Amino acid sequence: MTSGSVLRRCFHNPGRVTIISTIRGKRPYYNKSPTTFKSELFCPFCPGNEKYTPPATLALHISTNGKYVFFSEKESGEISTWVVRVFPNKYPALAPKLNINLAYGYHEVLVETRIHNEEKYLKDPRNVYFALKTLKERIKRILEDPKIKHVIVIKNKGVRAGASITHPHLQIFANTFIPPEIGNEIFGFKRFFEENSECPLCYLLSTYRELIYYSNESFASLIAYAPRVPYETYIVPFKHTFSFLNISDNEMYDLSTTLSRTLLTLKKVLGDFDYNLWFHTIYDSSLSFYHWHIEILPLTTTWGGYEKGAGVYIVDKFPENVASELRNAISEEK
């Protein structure tokens, strides 16, 4: 089906309904906010400007013999050759201290690379690999704090995504509670499994292959079955496991390639685009029905009251057509 309108309910998150309506795409007004920043004269995340951010809680250094070394600047002092750098957010929403007037938790920034330009950074998947390796290590260490129940990792790219700095960086939020959206998914995965004796994401991967637009041995990139924006993408490991922390080093490399290819392909099709990205993972092995994944929301449309107030999302393209468009963009490169 390539035109008209249908209703779809997300398999793994009961809080979402999508109406696919190709007629809506014909509306005369289509507003895009600018994605440029007013002042880009100074970047606090670029090498040389470390003093403008707090000391790193974790940084990755690669020694001359190729060995990965993790260090904290509080203990080791600054090492100017860092490859990836993690530090507390200068304007935190949470802090790992009791008795002060701030909600307990961790709110950190992970500078993914020394390279200021995202496209340049993405072109070599090894850069992404270094960032992910450091991310995994930092999450592990934060989880040693028994007060922390969950860690969510997000990325905001561009003004429309809520970003204030362009240099490639992730944000880490470690909470003393399970965030509502993770709770919704735990509920959704559990119910789908009880009703179908199968994981909803495993089902999606095996049954809706036409939604997949990139894959390698370990991961697939696909357009969501019930997307909230036309190009909403999931990156899903083929191997069912509840946690990002469970992936092997080989899988980590495949994930780096997947992330790099996915974002560059979207950029090729959409031009410069703003996006939100997050890791949906849990850390509790008793909830092994959960299937961890990454969600990417390219912000090409604006949500209105129906989306926010009803939880019903209107998109103007069929997910199967979007996936096909992206597959074509990839095959043209070969």
Add this chain to the structure above:
Amino acid sequence: MTSGSVLRRCFHNPGRVTIISTIRGKRPYYNKSPTTFKSELFCPFCPGNEKYTPPATLALHISTNGKYVFFSEKESGEISTWVVRVFPNKYPALAPKLNINLAYGYHEVLVETRIHNEEKYLKDPRNVYFALKTLKERIKRILEDPKIKHVIVIKNKGVRAGASITHPHLQIFANTFIPPEIGNEIFGFKRFFEENSECPLCYLLSTYRELIYYSNESFASLIAYAPRVPYETYIVPFKHTFSFLNISDNEMYDLSTTLSRTLLTLKKVLGDFDYNLWFHTIYDSSLSFYHWHIEILPLTTTWGGYEKGAGVYIVDKFPENVASELRNAISEEK
């Protein structure tokens, strides 16, 4: 408490957690997208341009002796003296026809007034009264269709809110299912009632009076206890009832005054601002624990991945302080 950071969970919607963090307000970058439309030479909702929109399913006419007359343009033809006009969306996401390639439902536009400028329109609450009276009538008639399970009414104002036309108008979405956000609230109201033998909104009105910034005999305007944006406002009837359709004509007039005063006060404090607004109401008397209300989201901040991917909202002002700021703005007028 006026500084620092605290965590709050919404009483009636379990899908929402807010972190109030006054430190976040000190971030150096604060981006506001423009709210102006490129071309405003022609307005299809202004009187005289009726032929550019579909025939009205319902319109309000006030006869020379002051009587309210509802008519449909399909039956009565066009009456150029309409006061409020409702018609199917030209680019619908839903349509009330079977056997065509469109999800079943109603997607209509309610032009609230002949007046193009919102501020002018709001300054006389009678204008709002006419719009609400017509809205109530149209919802009633749509609900005569047995396939319709729920009707949600929304308003998008400005580019950031997803609007494409500035002339004051509401949108009506009638669905064959209960929208997810309404489902979340039904669950939340029920649970709060079971645990506390009280309605969460009645509790809020009686216990958190410092959040109220405007009230009259029938309605209160208050800042949300766990807001998703700093100025998030609820308009709540003092009388507990599950449905907007249950309000009397007197209450309708009080609601018009409340809406008018609330939006004009927010405008006084925020300047020109974009917003989403929706009616959260149900129509099923067996769920009488529900308390209908209006929610207004002034879009002064941009949601990022934490808000969208975790369901955790960071605001940089204490709701009690925001309410006090708005109370002051109102009292200055007297």
